[in-house]
Amino acid sequence: xxxxxAKLWLVAFLCASAARAAGVYDSVPIAKxxxxxxxxxxxxxxxxxxxxxxxxxxHVLSLVRRVGHEIRPRPSDxxxxxxxxxxxxxSPNAFALPNGHVYVHTGxxxxxxxxxQLAGLLAHEISHVAGHHGILEHRSQKKRAIxxxxxxxxxxWGGLVAVGLQASxxxxxxxxxxxxxxxxxxxxxDTRYDAHALPExxxxxxxxxxxxxxxxxxxxxxxxxxxxxxxxxxxxxxxxPVGERPVDDFEQAMLTLQTITVQDYIQDDYAQTALALAESxxxxxxxxxxxxxxxxxxxxxxxxxxxxxxSELSNADKKQIRRDRARKTRAQRLAEQLVTEDGQKAYAENxxxxxxxxxxxxxxxxxxxxxxxGLGEVYEQLARNRESAEQYLAYVRAVPxxxxxxxxxxxxxxxxxxxxx
Amino acid sequence: xxxxxxxxxxxAMLACSAPAVAQHGFTPEFASGATRxxxxxxxxxxxxxxRAKVAExxxxxxxGVVYGALFNEQVKxxxxxxxxxxxxxxxxxxxHDAQLQEYVVEAHRxxxxxxxxxxxxxxxKRIYNLGDxxxxxxxxxxxxxxxxxxxxxxxxxxxxxxxxxLIGGSTAGAxxxxxxxxxxxxxxxxxxxxxxxxxPGDKTDQELQVYxxxxxERATKRVPGADPSARIEIATATDDDVxxxxxxxxx
Numbered sequence: 001x002x003x004x005x006a007k008l009w010l011v012a013f014l015c016a017s018a019a020r021a022a023g024v025y026d027s028v029p030i031a032k033x034x035x036x037x038x039x040x041x042x043x044x045x046x047x048x049x050x051x052x053x054x055x056x057x058x059h060v061l062s063l064v065r066r067v068g069h070e071i072r073p074r075p076s077d078x079x080x081x082x083x084x085x086x087x088x089x090x091s092p093n094a095f096a097l098p099n100g101h102v103y104v105h106t107g108x109x110x111x112x113x114x115x116x117q118l119a120g121l122l123a124h125e126i127s128h129v130a131g132h133h134g135i136l137e138h139r140s141q142k143k144r145a146i147x148x149x150x151x152x153x154x155x156x157w158g159g160l161v162a163v164g165l166q167a168s169x170x171x172x173x174x175x176x177x178x179x180x181x182x183x184x185x186x187x188x189x190d191t192r193y194d195a196h197a198l199p200e201x202x203x204x205x206x207x208x209x210x211x212x213x214x215x216x217x218x219x220x221x222x223x224x225x226x227x228x229x230x231x232x233x234x235x236x237x238x239x240x241p242v243g244e245r246p247v248d249d250f251e252q253a254m255l256t257l258q259t260i261t262v263q264d265y266i267q268d269d270y271a272q273t274a275l276a277l278a279e280s281x282x283x284x285x286x287x288x289x290x291x292x293x294x295x296x297x298x299x300x301x302x303x304x305x306x307x308x309x310x311s312e313l314s315n316a317d318k319k320q321i322r323r324d325r326a327r328k329t330r331a332q333r334l335a336e337q338l339v340t341e342d343g344q345k346a347y348a349e350n351x352x353x354x355x356x357x358x359x360x361x362x363x364x365x366x367x368x369x370x371x372x373x374g375l376g377e378v379y380e381q382l383a384r385n386r387e388s389a390e391q392y393l394a395y396v397r398a399v400p401x402x403x404x405x406x407x408x409x410x411x412x413x414x415x416x417x418x419x420x421x
Numbered sequence: 422x423x424x425x426x427x428x429x430x431x432x433a434m435l436a437c438s439a440p441a442v443a444q445h446g447f448t449p450e451f452a453s454g455a456t457r458x459x460x461x462x463x464x465x466x467x468x469x470x471x472r473a474k475v476a477e478x479x480x481x482x483x484x485g486v487v488y489g490a491l492f493n494e495q496v497k498x499x500x501x502x503x504x505x506x507x508x509x510x511x512x513x514x515x516x517h518d519a520q521l522q523e524y525v526v527e528a529h530r531x532x533x534x535x536x537x538x539x540x541x542x543x544x545x546k547r548i549y550n551l552g553d554x555x556x557x558x559x560x561x562x563x564x565x566x567x568x569x570x571x572x573x574x575x576x577x578x579x580x581x582x583x584x585x586x587l588i589g590g591s592t593a594g595a596x597x598x599x600x601x602x603x604x605x606x607x608x609x610x611x612x613x614x615x616x617x618x619x620x621p622g623d624k625t626d627q628e629l630q631v632y633x634x635x636x637x638e639r640a641t642k643r644v645p646g647a648d649p650s651a652r653i654e655i656a657t658a659t660d661d662d663v664x665x666x667x668x669x670x671x672x
Contacts, residue, residue, distance in 0.1 A: 040482055043482035043483045044482055046482070046483060046486060047482045047483075047485065047486060049512060049516060050465060050486045050489075050512045051465065051467070051512070051529075052465070052512060052515040052516055052522050052525050052526055053526065054516075056516075056519075088522075088526050090530075260523075264527070264530070267527060267530070267531065267552070267553070267554065268530060268531070268534060269534070326537065326538065327538065328538070329535075329538060329548050329549065329550070331548065331550065332548060386671050389667050389670070389671050390671055392667075393664065393667055393668060393671070396664060397664075403520065403557060403560075403561070404553070404557060405660070406556070406557075406560040407553060407556050407557065407560070409660045409663055409664070410556075410605075412663055412664065412667050413658070413663050415667065416663060416666050416667050416670060419667070419670040419671070420670065
């Protein structure tokens, strides 16, 4: 008896699924009108260089590339060439392009704890490339865009259908994300790395230090809800043996990047995130006075904020935080907080914590001049002008060639006028 | 009679608002010359050239880099003609100097953050400040101000233009932005917008060059000329004098 076509389809589907799960994907030739996708992906490297966004620290790049090349599968198409880059961006993100180029943000790497977590992250991105997700998504969106435009021109009903099509675009993308997660587990299973690190990456991504995220995801989210992904991938890796978790090389290579990222968060007014990451770094390197200095900077960056517990915030609270941030500058928000008694108390406490960190840093390493600058800033904010001037002076005298000398001397100029009064 | 009166009122209102319109996009201090720089560094332009087709949009990435650089060269020539000392900070220079790259990336992020909150009417209140990244960058480059440029050109084939006219969607056009930040304070001093209409249809390289040049011209045409005599210099004492003075004061 000849098998029915429906059964053939089922067999083909199961074979394809099994192949995907084992880390093997079929070749997907690209059409002539899709060649621009590969060209654009190639050109993006030049664009990032032109915007000076490529992070080029040799230790970091070497480690990321070593891990990436170790876990990548054999390219299924000649337009795929796996390569790994780091972008100087504190947002926790990573992305993959159809040509095999994978970009990881410094803000993502800074949150990882070991090589296995990095391998988990890269395995997810590699799976997007291996599964040709960029090309499939492009084809899907193109079809829906055409259908949407035609139906959108039909008045009310056409518009509704078009909205439905758009929703299915997002749904498709969620499927691809899930497929990439599944495939990442299959990839990791065949490497020396511990596949149990993958759900941890989702846990890390789910951390909401600033209280921005909605607690309940909507169907419009491009990515499946991060908590659900952690649960699903944890179930997928549950039966797998525990692999390697190399940590020493990772910590050594990443410390500078992590420090820079915390400074970026302070600079960009993500003080809660900066504080959490600085504390985590100090926990791992308790004897490093530079990290005490960093923690002091993070406490200073908190201004008059209380430490947030995102789990205790309602959606309305989070909405208010996002709205305030979008409408008011950091100085405006600080001024508003300082009007309240609670704000004044939090401000004094944060500065006291910063002062303590700087003092401890100096006790551990008297030559750490930047701690004098930190103390100068704390005392300046407390209007303790003489002490502030002493600390700034100690800093400038200790590091006459400091890059921020013009700024510190400018502050001394202003303090000099106050001291004369 | 009533209509004549309303025309007169409208004319009077227009006359009164003319100076305000003329100052639009500048802080009062920049307009008066007190904080107007003598020297300006132009950072690499955030440029995009996009071809919006019927069913997809293609970013022409290499073209964006090329025409962004051209835009900056035009801005340099136009501002230099107004008496400013201009230095173009090109990507090669930035990428070969780790410290400079650090400052540029940080200043860019601070600028992007400020522009998310930017409202033209609030510019004069001087609430938009880039903080230390801008000051450090200006000190490093030895300039009074930093200029951030953005440029965007969207090309649409005729078919897409017709579809957009019927059911909406992206249309052809070109816009630019030039923001000037005070290197001493980090304050945003000026934001100038340039808009150039783009006709539907594919464009040659030469036509794109013309658009980039026109965008540079629009973004700079209302920037007043450099006027060092009106500029208020805050500090006169040298660094060493300041340090010695503070030392004696705290003793």
